[in-house]
Amino acid sequence: MRPSKREELIEKSLFVFDQNGFHATGMDLLSAEIGMSKTSIYNHFRTKEDLIVEVLRLQDEQFRNWLLRRMYDLGTANHGGPREQLLAMFDALDEWFNHDNFNGCLFLKATGEYSDHEHPIHRQAIEHAEMFEIQLLALVKKASLRLPELVTRQLLILKDGAVSAAQVGHINSAAKDARYAAQCLIDTHDTSKRKPVQTSFAF
């Protein structure tokens, strides 16, 4: 059929939900905001929750595509390798944080508003986190770091923490602060360098 209208609906809904929150955004407001009749919306989606799930699916795809692409572009600029790409994640985040429409992580907000772990919206958010972890782990392994799973989870913590800090704390050195921390972690686990800080752990 014609995917453009439906895709446009999801895309615009993504923006409104991101700015206003899920429960706080009524379907009448949404309809007015995205310039599409409520009848049409409900012609494309059975329920509001179905729409939200699709919104999260789109955001999952868009966000991972954007971030990984940006990591690659920024990281390989000066003949950088996997290590530079990992660090470039925080440069990309910095761009995001300083964007006008930055309003925190949509997935985190989704789990906050739909706290039931079995709720489709909640599960969609978890799925996003899992898929990004897989992709990040692949890059960490390319960087030849010790304990790649641990480092991956730590980098994810730094990323999520930076997002939270940027959302709640007006001041924004969050991305840079996280970058320094990541540098420290990566150096510590670099196999081409000496210095394992302390006794290893089994993971």
Add this chain to the structure above:
Amino acid sequence: MRPSKREELIEKSLFVFDQNGFHATGMDLLSAEIGMSKTSIYNHFRTKEDLIVEVLRLQDEQFRNWLLRRMYDLGTANHGGPREQLLAMFDALDEWFNHDNFNGCLFLKATGEYSDHEHPIHRQAIEHAEMFEIQLLALVKKASLRLPELVTRQLLILKDGAVSAAQVGHINSAAKDARYAAQCLIDTHDTSKRKPVQTSFAF
């Protein structure tokens, strides 16, 4: 007057809002959940938002008190100093994460649901973050670390990131992962140790 009833109302509301979210919790449900008539609730608070602000104020006080106290108790157990107290933050977080009622950070959820930066609820969440940063900075300074402001912000990022990871990612090594990362950061900024960061290739 008699503070116990009002305090009890705030305390129970805190639990319900934490589990259900703010917009998703109607006043009728709240009334039923905390076992107090709606009339009485509105006798104590003019609006729902006023109640939420007070809930966040209580959570601010309770959370900071609990975390700092727990950091002190756990950190000074084996004759530990400020450094051990800082690391103990993540042990305390681990306890929190594994608690039955853990449902993420209430302040983050508040900023997510009330995204207007000037909204009293949003401001209350920001205020909490600022106050905890001040207290953590004091402890970091006692630990005699280089660049104490930076390290403080980085520890906060690790904390918030661990909370996010524990909320969205079911699996919970978040607190431990963040602890190792913090250890790495603290060691790197320890004035009593040599700096192992850059090209220290000494075998």
Add this chain to the structure above:
DNA sequence: AGCAAAATGAACAAATCGGTTTAATAACTC
């Protein structure tokens, strides 16, 4: 016991919620 304050349940109001219906219009296909 007696009095005043506090708490209650239930009904009520006005607005909004998610979602449906309908009749008319716009747009694409053959």
Add this chain to the structure above:
DNA sequence: GAGTTATTAAACCGATTTGTTCATTTTGCT
């Protein structure tokens, strides 16, 4: 250009939203 399909605005539905009113009961104080 005819016919199908998609889209529209607006009215409508019952349930729920925040918040109020009021008459009754419970409570705390002396």
